[in-house]
Structure formats: structure tokens, C-alpha cells
Amino acid sequence: MMLPTMVKQKDNGVDFIVLGGGIAGMRAAIELSRGGRVLVLTKDDVYESSTEYAQGGIAAAISEDDEVTLHLHDTLLAGDGLCREEAVRVLVEEGPVQIHQLIDWGMRFDRNGTKLAFTREGAHSRSRILHAHGDSTGSEILRALMARARTIHSIKLLPHTFATELAMEDGKVCGVTYIDAKTSESTHVPARAVLLATGGLGHVYKETTNPSVACGDGMAMAYRAGAILSDMEFVQFHPTALFVKGAPRFLLSEALRGEGAILRNLLLERFMPRYHEAAELAPRDVVARAIIMEMHKTRAECVYLDLTGLNPDHVKKRFPRIFSTCLQYNIDISADLVPIRPAAHYSMGGVATDLMGATSLPGLFAAGEVAATGVHGANRLASNSLLEGLVFGARSATAMLNHHVSTPFPSPKPNPHAETVPVAAAPQAATLPCDPQKAVEEARAILWDNVGIIRDGKHLAGAVRRLTELALAGAPELSRASYEACNILTVAPLIARCALAREESRGAHYRSDFPLKNETHPPRHSYVTKVFPPFFA
Numbered sequence: 001m002m003l004p005t006m007v008k009q010k011d012n013g014v015d016f017i018v019l020g021g022g023i024a025g026m027r028a029a030i031e032l033s034r035g036g037r038v039l040v041l042t043k044d045d046v047y048e049s050s051t052e053y054a055q056g057g058i059a060a061a062i063s064e065d066d067e068v069t070l071h072l073h074d075t076l077l078a079g080d081g082l083c084r085e086e087a088v089r090v091l092v093e094e095g096p097v098q099i100h101q102l103i104d105w106g107m108r109f110d111r112n113g114t115k116l117a118f119t120r121e122g123a124h125s126r127s128r129i130l131h132a133h134g135d136s137t138g139s140e141i142l143r144a145l146m147a148r149a150r151t152i153h154s155i156k157l158l159p160h161t162f163a164t165e166l167a168m169e170d171g172k173v174c175g176v177t178y179i180d181a182k183t184s185e186s187t188h189v190p191a192r193a194v195l196l197a198t199g200g201l202g203h204v205y206k207e208t209t210n211p212s213v214a215c216g217d218g219m220a221m222a223y224r225a226g227a228i229l230s231d232m233e234f235v236q237f238h239p240t241a242l243f244v245k246g247a248p249r250f251l252l253s254e255a256l257r258g259e260g261a262i263l264r265n266l267l268l269e270r271f272m273p274r275y276h277e278a279a280e281l282a283p284r285d286v287v288a289r290a291i292i293m294e295m296h297k298t299r300a301e302c303v304y305l306d307l308t309g310l311n312p313d314h315v316k317k318r319f320p321r322i323f324s325t326c327l328q329y330n331i332d333i334s335a336d337l338v339p340i341r342p343a344a345h346y347s348m349g350g351v352a353t354d355l356m357g358a359t360s361l362p363g364l365f366a367a368g369e370v371a372a373t374g375v376h377g378a379n380r381l382a383s384n385s386l387l388e389g390l391v392f393g394a395r396s397a398t399a400m401l402n403h404h405v406s407t408p409f410p411s412p413k414p415n416p417h418a419e420t421v422p423v424a425a426a427p428q429a430a431t432l433p434c435d436p437q438k439a440v441e442e443a444r445a446i447l448w449d450n451v452g453i454i455r456d457g458k459h460l461a462g463a464v465r466r467l468t469e470l471a472l473a474g475a476p477e478l479s480r481a482s483y484e485a486c487n488i489l490t491v492a493p494l495i496a497r498c499a500l501a502r503e504e505s506r507g508a509h510y511r512s513d514f515p516l517k518n519e520t521h522p523p524r525h526s527y528v529t530k531v532f533p534p535f536f537a
């Protein structure tokens with residue numbers, strides 16, 4: 001393989017590369033260390049990931065009154081007909097084993113006395129959410145995984161290293177190129193196999209709960225390398241992000257509603273019982289849409305989360321991080337109404353994988369939020385994401401160790417009806433417009449305004465046209481910011497194109513011009529590659 005002259009070649013390579021140090025990447029790295037040298041790259045500090053900020057908890061059928069089949073049923077129901085049942089089965093059956101493994105490695109979940117404590121979240125039929133330090137579950141999970149990884153000498157963690165491209169040889173992924181933030185040099189590292197565990201894409205949207213590392217890098221890299229992406233139109237909007245002008249959209253965990261918080265509109269009416277029998281604990285897509293409708297109806301910029309019916313001491317003790325963060329904005333969540341509105345939170349779609357995390361490219365695996373395993377269908381059940389990272393992180397590593405060959409993916413086929421808007425050819429390599437930061441701001445606003453919670457064909461078509469124009473021309477500079485811009489501008493049109501192609505409403509994808517599910521055939525996943533426009537199978 002020829003490398004550009006400014007790229008340094010690391011001659012000794014490693015056995016496995018893991019891109020990302022969140023729950024999926026770290027769980028995989030620990031497993032992979034059984035079979036050779038593992039290099040983990042994180043583009044920022046090792047703790048800067050969505051995992052670190054996860055609040056509510058991790059779902060698993062562990063409590064005495066719960067059953068794996070109930071967790072399966074709830075997940076399928078929330079997924080609105082689009083879950084891959086065999087993947088969900090893996091998730092709910094292997095989840096409890098993985099959680100006990102985590103506890104053996106030192107994970108400290110909250111307990112009532114000696115017994116594990118469980119809370120409830122939307123669309124769960126049982127209290128099955130394990131949590132830690134009240135509302136800092138992800139941070140405690142990452143602490144435990146990092147502590148374990150640091151005892152294993154064959155795992156090398158390289159923070160502040162930004163992966164730019166996957167290296168290919170004879171159609172196989174054989175390494176990675178990254179920029180070292182300290183030296184600004186680009187380096188190529190060869191490896192037997194690469195795991196994408198780069199997380200989500202929240203920052204493709206103007207308003208998001210995600211940390212700034214979530215730019216869809218892994219999806220963009222895989223797409224450029226020729227991998228199949230799936231279900232990109234399904235973006236979950238968390239109903240309750242703090243709405244303070246000029247402040248980040250800090251998440252207000254669904255567990256608050258699980259413990260009794262209610263939603264009120266500008267007129268202080270409790271509105272959720274009008275939308276769903278489970279009221280505030282309805283599936284996320286239902287709650288997010290209801291909030292938008294109430295905002296429109298009352299011409300308000302937000303609605304309110306009301307915890308005043310809960311015991312204030314319990315609120316402060318159970319949700320210390322949320323309590324102290326809101327206090328910084330002069331909001332006492334135990335006494336005041338908290339202004340909130342939905343924000344982009346989670347990508348159900350991503351790089352298509354089989355049940356072992358293998359992608360359509362030999363040598364490339366994906367786990368965690370970057371992957372589309374099919375477990376979440378059209379709408380993820382709360383607290384199933386950390387579980388997915390744990391279960392499929394471990395499975396992907398096993399597959400990489402065992403030279404697993406992927407099961408066949410649906411073959412791309414042109415669909416004459418899928419894309420009626422002319423789009424430019426997908427970029428063969430990373431490309432950028434003249435003023436990347438300006439283009440990114442525009443793209444994020446376009447997605448928020450036109451590819452958000454309520455969509456329609458006219459606005460989606462306009463979004464596709466403009467996003468395609470924005471994504472063209474020029475090569476990125478050798479910097480993280482430049483490649484992040486390029487990746488956002490690669491992923492944004494994919495979401496819009498897939499959303500335009502799906503002419504129905506299902507889960508988190510709601511089209512006001514197609515408000516019903518398409519029942520004329522069994523639910524189908526969308527697929528897109530750099531040479532094929534969105535198609536369904």
C-alpha cells in the first residue's frame with residue numbers, strides 16, 4: 001500500500017487497533033488482550049466520551065421480579081417493528097453475564113443495603129436499570145474498565161490521537177492513519193484487524209446532549225472506505241435536555257421521570273397523559289414529539305420538568321450530578337420548574353454489522369453506538385446502549401480473535417424510487433468546502449431544522465440538496481478540527497438522504513407527509529454505501 005509522503009509508517013504495528021475508549025472500546029480491548037498487542041486510540045482525553053457522561057444507568061433483567069423475556073419484549077416494542085430479534089436476544093441474554101463480570105472487576109453499582117438497587121425508565125415494564133453514584137453510571141463503568149485495562153500490559157492507550165482514515169489493502173482493512181495532537185504528525189499503524197468504537201454523531205445536530213467528541217467520525221471513515229451503513233435516518237432525540245440559552249444542552253435523565261417527575265407546558269398543564277397511556281414513561285420518540293407539539297401549541301421555546309412532588313432530600317441524594325449542574329444555572333431542581341426541550345441524543349443507525357460485530361469490509365469490526373447491530377430498531381429503549389457496548393464490545397473482540405468472517409449483508413441494489421433528488425457522487429476521500437467551520441454550522445442548523453423530530457419530504461429534499469453542496473471540494477488539512485468538519489459534512493447528508501428515502505413514520509423517524517407505518521411489506525432496514533444511494537432490505 002502506498003502512503004502519502006507526509007505519513008510516518010510505524011514499522012512494528014500491533015495485532016489489534018481499537019478506535020475509541022468508551023464502554024465498547026474498553027470492553028473489547030480487555031478481551032482482545034488475550035490474543036496479542038492492542039492499541040486503543042482516543043481522540044481526546046481517555047475519559048472524554050458519551051460513556052463518561054451516561055447518567056440513568058444500564059438495563060439488565062437481573063432483579064428477582066424480572067425476566068430476560070420481558071426485557072426482550074420491551075426492547076422489541078420500543079424498536080417499533082424494526083429490531084433484529086436475534087440481536088436483541090443476544091443483548092438481553094448475555095447482558096446479565098457481562099454485568100456480573102463488570103462487578104467482579106470492581107464496578108460499584110448503587111445498592112439498597114447489600115442488594116443491587118434498580119430504577120425504572122420509559123417503556124420498561126420492570127424496574128431494571130442499575131445505576132452508580134446516583135446519576136453517574138457511565139463514569140463509574142469507565143473507571144472500572146480503565147482500572148482493569150491498566151493492569152494488562154499488552155493494552156496500550158494513546159489519548160489525543162485522532163484517527164483520520166482506515167488503511168486498505170486488497171479490499172481488506174489493515175490498519176489506521178492517525179494524527180498525534182502533540183506533534184501534529186500523521187502516522188500509519190498496521191494491524192490484523194480494526195475495531196471501530198468511536199461512538200455517536202450528536203454533533204451533526206445544532207442541539208445535542210452529546211460531548212464534543214461525537215462527530216460521526218467512525219461512520220464517515222467506514223463510509224469512505226466502502227462499508228455498508230444502515231438505518232442512518234433513525235436518530236433518537238432525548239426529550240429532556242436543559243434549555244438555558246447559550247448553555248450546552250445538559251441531559252436531565254429519564255430516571256427523573258422514572259422516579260416521579262412530570263412534564264408541564266407553558267400553561268403549567270400536565271400534558272403527557274393526553275398523548276400516551278404510560279404518560280411521562282412513554283417511549284422516548286412519543287415524549288419528544290409530544291413536547292414539540294406542546295411547544296408549538298403554546299408558542300413556547302420549552303416545556304418544564306416538575307420534580308416538586310418528590311422529596312427534595314431524595315432528589316438531591318439520588319441525582320447529585322444533575323442537582324449540582326442545574327444549580328450552576330440558578331435552578332434548584334427540587335424546588336423550581338426546570339426548562340427543558342428535546343435534543344439529539346443517540347444514533348440507532350451506523351456501520352452495519354452482523355451479530356459478531358463484523359462489518360461488510362474484511363478486517364473491520366464495529367461495536368457500540370457507531371455500529372448498527374439492529375438491536376435498537378427504530379427507537380432505542382432507555383439504558384440499552386451501555387448494555388449494547390458491553391455485550392457487543394466483548395463479542396466483536398471474540399470475533400476478531402477468531403478470524404470471524406462476516407455473514408453476508410444485503411447486496412446493494414438501486415431503487416429507482418428511493419432518491420428523487422439528484423445528489424452529487426459520494427466523496428471517494430475526505431473532502432472539505434472552503435470555509436469548513438461555517439459549512440459545519442450551516443449543516444448542523446439544517447439537520448436540526450429539517451431532519452429533526454418532525455420531518456417532511458419538501459424540507460428533507462431541500463436539506464439533501466444543500467448538504468450535498470456543502471460537502472464538496474477541497475482536501476482537509478492535517479488537523480482534528482478539519483477532519484471533524486469533513487466527517488460531519490459526510491454524515492449529515494447521509495442522515496438526510498436516508499430520511500428522505502423512508503416514506504413512512506416509524507419510531508424516531510416521523511414524517512408528517514407519511515404519518516403511518518408502511519404495512520404493505522415487512523419492516524425493512526435502510527442501507528447506503530458510497531456507490532449506492534439508500535436502498536431497503
Ligand code: FAD
Nearest residue numbers: 020021022024043050051056057163199368369383385386
Ligand atoms: P463513546 O463512549 O462515545 O466513546 C467514543 C470513543 O471514541 C471516545 O473515546 C472518543 O475519543 C473516540 N473517538 C471518536 N472518534 C475518534 C477518532 N476519529 N479517533 C480516535 N478516537 C475517536 N446510554 C445508556 O444506556 N444509559 C444511560 O444512562 C445513558 N446516558 C447518556 C447520557 C448522555 C449525556 C449521553 C450523551 C449518552 C447517554 N447514553 C446512555 C448513551 C451512551 O452513553 C452511549 O451510547 C455509549 O456510551 C456509547 O459508547 P461507545 O463506547 O460506543 O462510545
Ligand code: SIN
Nearest residue numbers: 055056253254382383
Ligand atoms: C438517561 O439517563 O435518560 C439517558 C439514558 C439513555 O440514554 O439510555
